[in-house]
Amino acid sequence: MMTILSVLFVVGLLAVLARSLFFVPPELRHLPRVPILPLLWSYLRAEEENKRLRRLILPFADRKEEVVLVWALGRWMVHILDHKVGAEVFSDPGEFPKEDPPDDLLLWRLIGRSNILLSNGERWRKHSRLVRTAINQTLPIAQFAVLARRLIAVIARTSDTGEPVRFDDLSQRFALDAVGTTAFGHDFDAIARESEFVRLYNGIMHGIANPLYLIMPVLERVVPRTELTRRMQQLSDSFQGVLDEKRENPGPDMLTFMLKDVNMSDRELRDNMLLLFIAGHDTSAGGITTLIYYLALHRDIQVRARQEVLQVLGEEADPTLEDLPKLRYLTACIREALRINTPISYVVPRASAATTTLGRYRIPPHTSIVLNIYAIHHSAHNWADPFRFDPDRFLVAGSQKGVAAASPSISFGLGPRQCPAQAFAVDEQLVLTAMLLRACEWVIPENSVHAKEIQNAFSPFALSLPHKVDVLVTRR
Numbered sequence: 001m002m003t004i005l006s007v008l009f010v011v012g013l014l015a016v017l018a019r020s021l022f023f024v025p026p027e028l029r030h031l032p033r034v035p036i037l038p039l040l041w042s043y044l045r046a047e048e049e050n051k052r053l054r055r056l057i058l059p060f061a062d063r064k065e066e067v068v069l070v071w072a073l074g075r076w077m078v079h080i081l082d083h084k085v086g087a088e089v090f091s092d093p094g095e096f097p098k099e100d101p102p103d104d105l106l107l108w109r110l111i112g113r114s115n116i117l118l119s120n121g122e123r124w125r126k127h128s129r130l131v132r133t134a135i136n137q138t139l140p141i142a143q144f145a146v147l148a149r150r151l152i153a154v155i156a157r158t159s160d161t162g163e164p165v166r167f168d169d170l171s172q173r174f175a176l177d178a179v180g181t182t183a184f185g186h187d188f189d190a191i192a193r194e195s196e197f198v199r200l201y202n203g204i205m206h207g208i209a210n211p212l213y214l215i216m217p218v219l220e221r222v223v224p225r226t227e228l229t230r231r232m233q234q235l236s237d238s239f240q241g242v243l244d245e246k247r248e249n250p251g252p253d254m255l256t257f258m259l260k261d262v263n264m265s266d267r268e269l270r271d272n273m274l275l276l277f278i279a280g281h282d283t284s285a286g287g288i289t290t291l292i293y294y295l296a297l298h299r300d301i302q303v304r305a306r307q308e309v310l311q312v313l314g315e316e317a318d319p320t321l322e323d324l325p326k327l328r329y330l331t332a333c334i335r336e337a338l339r340i341n342t343p344i345s346y347v348v349p350r351a352s353a354a355t356t357t358l359g360r361y362r363i364p365p366h367t368s369i370v371l372n373i374y375a376i377h378h379s380a381h382n383w384a385d386p387f388r389f390d391p392d393r394f395l396v397a398g399s400q401k402g403v404a405a406a407s408p409s410i411s412f413g414l415g416p417r418q419c420p421a422q423a424f425a426v427d428e429q430l431v432l433t434a435m436l437l438r439a440c441e442w443v444i445p446e447n448s449v450h451a452k453e454i455q456n457a458f459s460p461f462a463l464s465l466p467h468k469v470d471v472l473v474t475r476r
Ligand code: HEM
Pocket: 116, 117, 118, 128, 131, 135, 179, 183, 275, 276, 279, 280, 281, 283, 284, 287, 338, 343, 344, 347, 348, 349, 411, 412, 413, 414, 416, 417, 418, 419, 420, 421, 422, 424, 425
């Protein structure tokens, strides 16, 4: 009898817990909704972001739904699936400010709140003016070329042994050195060696992504992970160290520029540094690996891109800022790689300030709203054959940069809060891949798990980053 009662008690408790965790607020029940069980199952078995989105969310976009309700990270959010609706919402950061993120989620504690990403109103304008100007003061093309040469030397050493090159690892190292040297004037020297910094950061991100804590962020209060928070503090202290060092040794980097602003506290500078570090390397690395992968898969496209590079740069000269707009086909390849394997699948949630209408649906105030970039990038209503890698779709006659003005390609977001480092990120990729195309040729090994389709790592934070991508490289 006691056993039956205990079982009933536990089942009842679980039912109450499940109801409070996954309960759909009545004011959102009129919206189309992704069923909760397949979503939870997807998180629990650590399914990759792009596969989950393709299976569970894209069908709503293909049915021309403008929005869909999705449960993630402890709450229901409205995902915008329509480019026009997205443009309306994201052009107005006053009406749709960034939502104050839940403190239980360690990701937000790591990034901090005193930075450009999570602030709103006047505070955001202050951060944005400074960070945007710092990133774009001079695009560090020559530094990208220095790092590309370092990377090519490492690749050549491996390829001479006949071994494949693990490209996602190398591109992460390259992107890290790119952001380290240009943003902080700090050389992690990650291309050449295993960096302590990177190991610490990767370990922290792995810990934060524990599925149990993602499904029940409240666990962080019940069973706090003290070792993980200690390592987060260690990372934050390391950034404070770089900041202190920069005060003593200024240079031509973004941080030196930001340090001149007397209105910025140390806390604000450190939070922005951490953000630039996080926002600036995984996304770029993911974009680079995807591009290398598709160029390996489609040899004809690789050959065409190489011909363009040789025509514009010749065999020897490093790319300059003036050369880059002439690499129209390679730019189209980069845009297409960013579309097909979108590094950031959806953006940081906004909260509606008042009742609003999105497409056909009424949305109550204080609803979490995100722009689902993946769905817009893969909807058959926006693109012919959306899962085919086809750079030509970005070669629009008369367009300077090979990008159509009204294109629903939104890898960098929409509106005033879109990525301030678009030029930085695209130029970084242009310089590296142009120099790689000139130095070598590459293919995917026949037995690769990526032979049919690119495989990404699991990420709970809307990132699609290729995982264990080996390529066979030969010198030209
Ligand atoms: C291919 C590479 C990249 C992609 C696809 C990308 C994508 C994005 C997207 C979609 C957003 C908008 C987020 C939102 O609306 O909530 C964003 C914001 C941001 N990105 Fe990037 N990004 C890339 C590279 C970089 C790099 C290299 C840096 C820094 C060096 C950077 C710094 C930032 C910052 C500071 C913001 C916040 C802007 C704000 O809230 O006003 N990103 N990025």
